[in-house]
Amino acid sequence: MHRIHFISGLPRSGSTLLSALLRQNPRFTAGMSGPVAGLLGTMLGEMSGRNEFSVFIDDEQRRRVLKGVVENFYADRDEAVIFDTSRAWCARMNVIAELFPQSKVIACVRHMPWVIDSIERLVQKNTFQPSSIFNYTVGGTVYTRADGVAKGDGMVGYAYNALKEAFFGAHASQLMLVQYETLVSDPGKAMAAIYDFIGEAAFQHDFEHIEFDAEAFDIKAGTPGLHTVRPKVGAVERRTVLPPDVFNRFENDAFWRNPELNIHGVPIV
Template sequence: MKADLHFISGLPRAGSTLLSAILKQNPRFHASMTGPVGSLVDGMLRTMSMNNETAIFISDAQRRAIIENIFTTFYLDMPKGDVVFDTNRVWCAKLPLLTELFPKAKVICCVRRVPWVLDSIERLVRKNTLQPSGIFNFDTGGTVFSRVDGLAGPGGMVGFAWNALREAFCGEQTSCLLAVTYETLTTKPAEALAAVYDFIGEKPFKHDFNNIEFDAEEFDRRIGTPGLHRVGRSIHANERRSVLPMELIRKYENDSFWLDPARNPYNVKVI
């Protein structure tokens, strides 16, 4: 790739779209919401596996070149010297692959207290009462309990990302990780951005935290969840009461493992 490549991953509803919207103010930076590259990589790895009987004709060197070319082709128009941030929750589960292909790449993990992640999704569902959400396969039934159980399950939107994040924190590639909490990003954005710039080795840039622009209205409309990727013009922390029943809050309140040094054995930096 002509451009430098880094990744944004972590939990959903934890600030990845907001972080991308801020980063893209820098004219050398290219960042957006979750894109297709992660799915393309997963699909190609499966196609080149022994699930395909003709895979015996593909060498590991060819596999590597093909995966590298997914990134190169997708970001073909990025100028030399610019910086690309590719966003996808799958990257935390792909650190061995990423660090082999892109040894200098860093992964910014957006994290947020798990009950508030679940609350944020439930709040979107309740706000869009006339549009069943694609997050739940457009199912019109269910309750907050079944929705949260589905989200937090191993294959759920939150559960998968949480497990991938735990895997990343306990793996052999922790030196490429930086965790940025939603709380810091929304209350001390200058501090959060300074940490990101320092971590990726880029010169500081003066961002305007009161003039942020990002909305994926058409994408969100198609999955029946308007507002999923909408970012407000300015950054502010919302003080509010959770819509989750207290028993669900208690069930997940200890899952924010990045806040506990004992559960961060390799000292991943948390901002």
């Protein structure tokens, strides 16, 4: 029987790098965001009152079906520990707690202005390829793009609100936050904390040789480089491409940096 954990959190905050590191351990399998969370959400909807046959479905049947979606998706994997990735998992903490009470959710976070900066940098880099992030639309400015990703159903806004829901919610005991800044500057510390959190024996990771290939997916999404991982872990100092007012707009959004707000004692590394 597999042990299942979940990777979630903010976009452009190290989840792909984390997956690339985790999969170095032969006991683990991990990857980029996949379809499982979406399948789970679809099944929840199909078994709801909008389906005229929902009167024949009780909660125990729903539980078995939903748990089966996750377990059967990975039934052919030989690895003992599964890490499934989706920004939606932070908004599904109640479902995870019911179906997999022993599972953990590792949420990747990053100082918010640099999340917006990273997205804008990708857009500016891929001059001739409109991105799926903005529904392949052409035009707009850094301001409209920042507004688009930051709104409640945007790429960043949704993930940010889901993260707050998980952090302040009833099932925060299953949650851990991994800061991008720590992951790239002190990966040994970050990985040791993760292993301790999920109750796995320590493993010697190679931070000098990282492999992850999602080039075909990124090209189809019109955003080459979206899941590119540098071959060596390390922090890169750079100037932002955002105008000062856009950068400053998100400067104070990293609530996890305020210890007084961590009312549930969520581990943060």
